[in-house]
Amino acid sequence: xxxxxxxxxxxxxxxxxxxxxxxxxxENTVQTLxxxxxxxxxxxxxxxxGGVAGIAAVFKTFGRNIVAMFSPSKRAALKAERExxxxxxxxxxx
Amino acid sequence: xxxxxxxxxxxxAPDPASYRDPDSAVFRLDGHILRGLSERGATxxxxxxxxAAFPTLSDxxxxxxxxxxxxxTPLSPRGTPWSRVIEHEPISxxxxxxxxPFAMLRDAAITELEVLRTALDxxxxxxxxTIYNVQFExxxxxxxxxxxxxxxxxxxxxxxxxCETALFPLLMHAHLGFSHLPLLRGRIDGVPAEQARxxxxxxxxxxxxxxxxxxxxxxxxxxxxxxxxxxxRDLAKSGANLDIxxxxxxxxxxxxxxxxxxxxxxxxxxxxxxxxxxxxxxxMKRAFVEHAARGGTPGRILDIGANDGEYSVLVAxxxxxxxxxxxxxxxxxxxYRRLRAEGPANIVPLVIDLTDPSPGIGWDNRERAxxxxxxxxxxxxxxxxxxxxxxxxxxxxxxxxxxxRHFDSRVVVEFVDADDPQSQRLLANKxxxxxxxxxxxxxxxxxxxxxxxxxxxxxxxxxxVLYDLDPRT
Numbered sequence: 001x002x003x004x005x006x007x008x009x010x011x012x013x014x015x016x017x018x019x020x021x022x023x024x025x026x027e028n029t030v031q032t033l034x035x036x037x038x039x040x041x042x043x044x045x046x047x048x049x050g051g052v053a054g055i056a057a058v059f060k061t062f063g064r065n066i067v068a069m070f071s072p073s074k075r076a077a078l079k080a081e082r083e084x085x086x087x088x089x090x091x092x093x094x
Numbered sequence: 095x096x097x098x099x100x101x102x103x104x105x106x107a108p109d110p111a112s113y114r115d116p117d118s119a120v121f122r123l124d125g126h127i128l129r130g131l132s133e134r135g136a137t138x139x140x141x142x143x144x145x146a147a148f149p150t151l152s153d154x155x156x157x158x159x160x161x162x163x164x165x166x167t168p169l170s171p172r173g174t175p176w177s178r179v180i181e182h183e184p185i186s187x188x189x190x191x192x193x194x195p196f197a198m199l200r201d202a203a204i205t206e207l208e209v210l211r212t213a214l215d216x217x218x219x220x221x222x223x224t225i226y227n228v229q230f231e232x233x234x235x236x237x238x239x240x241x242x243x244x245x246x247x248x249x250x251x252x253x254x255x256x257c258e259t260a261l262f263p264l265l266m267h268a269h270l271g272f273s274h275l276p277l278l279r280g281r282i283d284g285v286p287a288e289q290a291r292x293x294x295x296x297x298x299x300x301x302x303x304x305x306x307x308x309x310x311x312x313x314x315x316x317x318x319x320x321x322x323x324x325x326x327r328d329l330a331k332s333g334a335n336l337d338i339x340x341x342x343x344x345x346x347x348x349x350x351x352x353x354x355x356x357x358x359x360x361x362x363x364x365x366x367x368x369x370x371x372x373x374x375x376x377x378m379k380r381a382f383v384e385h386a387a388r389g390g391t392p393g394r395i396l397d398i399g400a401n402d403g404e405y406s407v408l409v410a411x412x413x414x415x416x417x418x419x420x421x422x423x424x425x426x427x428x429x430y431r432r433l434r435a436e437g438p439a440n441i442v443p444l445v446i447d448l449t450d451p452s453p454g455i456g457w458d459n460r461e462r463a464x465x466x467x468x469x470x471x472x473x474x475x476x477x478x479x480x481x482x483x484x485x486x487x488x489x490x491x492x493x494x495x496x497x498x499r500h501f502d503s504r505v506v507v508e509f510v511d512a513d514d515p516q517s518q519r520l521l522a523n524k525x526x527x528x529x530x531x532x533x534x535x536x537x538x539x540x541x542x543x544x545x546x547x548x549x550x551x552x553x554x555x556x557x558x559v560l561y562d563l564d565p566r567t
Contacts, residue, residue, distance in 0.1 A: 038252075038254060038322045039254040039315060039322055040314075040321065040322045041287075041314030041315030041317070041318045042253050042257070042314070042322075043248075043249045043254075043322055043325050043329065044249075044314050044318070044325070044329070045253070045310050045311035045314055046249045046250055046254075047249050047329060048306055048310060049306050049307060049342045049346060050249075050338040050339065050340075050342040050345065051338075051341045051345060053337065053338055054338045061329055061332040062328075069313075069317055
């Protein structure tokens with residue numbers, strides 16, 4: 001499952017990115033923004049425009065995140081799960 | 095990304111429209127249109143040249159003829175030597191999407207998607223999707239950015255750019271009647287999804303193609319912050335492979351092909367039927383214009399105020415290319431459709447308001463050059479135009495004549511006297527006495543200091559005169 005960051009506030013994506021990406025992801029973004037930034041949302045939209053197979057691929061990758069985007073309770077559940085995982089990882093590291 | 099600009103100096107300076115891709119840039123050297131490629135760019139080019147897509151696209155004339163270039167060339171804009179240099183056949187006149195009527199923009203979009211589909215069939219994709227990668231040779235769209243072909247992986251990276259510069263403007267025009275011209279002229283990168291979303295609220299969100307491409311894309315852009323490169327990898331793992339990119343391109347092409355504008359009567363659309371020419375005077379005018387076009391060596395003819403293109407069509411057999419400009423979008427759209435269906439194929443119709451022609455936009459105001467800088471005519475036709483500029487748009491007569499001189503080419507100009515019914519119609523909307531200097535005598539005085547007259551002819555039974563002029567040096 002890809003690690004998605006669901007953002008509730010409406011603000012320009014670049015401002016959101018700086019605040020919500022993990023340091024690793026920020027690093028990754030800087031390194032991989034090539035000649036053209038295809039745009040993450042646009043990439044997924046283009047796959048969905050590809051029809052049934054595209055929609056299936058998107059759901060396979062991000063099904064739970066998509067549901068969370070439109071449901072506050074699922075969003076809260078997903079967030080809690082992530083926090084628990086992060087806490088467990090921190091405990092392991094400690 | 096790259097447009098072989100005709101008006102640039104010939105010394106190998108990079109084309110101002112070709113700086114965004116570090117792996118490929120266009121420059122002009124001693125009359126050649128050249129493209130420098132980095133090592134990676136050269137690898138991609140080799141892959142494209144060896145593919146079946148290359149001959150397919152070349153044979154269909156969808157890409158310009160391209161060969162290797164052996165001569166010495168300047169360094170890249172980043173100061174490094176090029177790994178490889180290739181030469182493109184030049185485009186006669188560079189034009190931009192904010193000068194194309196609806197049907198032209200739609201054909202350009204269909205062409206770009208056709209090129210993409212052909213590339214995808216061979217495991218290649220287009221790195222970007224800007225509609226500026228399409229130019230028109232006459233009425234034929236040509237995909238000019240041959241540095242854009244690269245091995246395909248996952249979804250089409252040019253989708254967002256294609257949406258912003260072509261699909262959203264087309265959707266807004268087709269569904270809402272909102273002309274794409276000011277949208278594209280106002281921002282070189284087109285209309286962002288978020289902005290398009292604001293005009294497709296409520297039931298409009300369910301118009302053809304809007305939900306997936308506008309609503310969904312805007313929502314996803316707003317909510318996702320993962321980097322696009324890692325997203326590409328995640329999608330690829332889940333099976334978003336080449337077949338899905340192919341389906342995206344196919345569905346987009348189907349959508350774009352089905353978009354259409356609602357047809358309305360425009361200001362000029364009935365001009366030819368209401369204008370004041372009798373058959374005798376029309377025949378005389380046609381003979382005068384054709385004589386001028388036939389007289390010189392065949393070259394580029396610029397028809398300003400072309401209306402339905404009657405005179406552009408008349409002179410087309412005597413020219414390599416005619417650029418037909420008019421400010422009425424609907425008339426130009428009709429002209430383009432007629433030319434596509436019936437020919438002649440060497441006319442490029444453009445929507446140009448002569449009192450407000452396209453400015454220089456983009457980086458350093460030079461990325462997309464102003465209209466007049468791109469027009470390098472051998473002959474200018476300015477028929478039934480001066481009274482519209484001088485009386486209709488209040489441009490003083492000396493400024494109109496100076497402007498005609500700026501083209502630095504042979505000019506065929508028609509002067510319509512203030513007594514003519516067409517001039518009277520324009521004067522009827524203006525306070526009396528404002529245009530006392532709008533006389534044939536004054537016009538001829540102004541011409542005499544700027545041009546050398548070859549011939550003139552009075553239109554029989556009408557207060558109109560035609561002049562065939564050479565610029566005075």
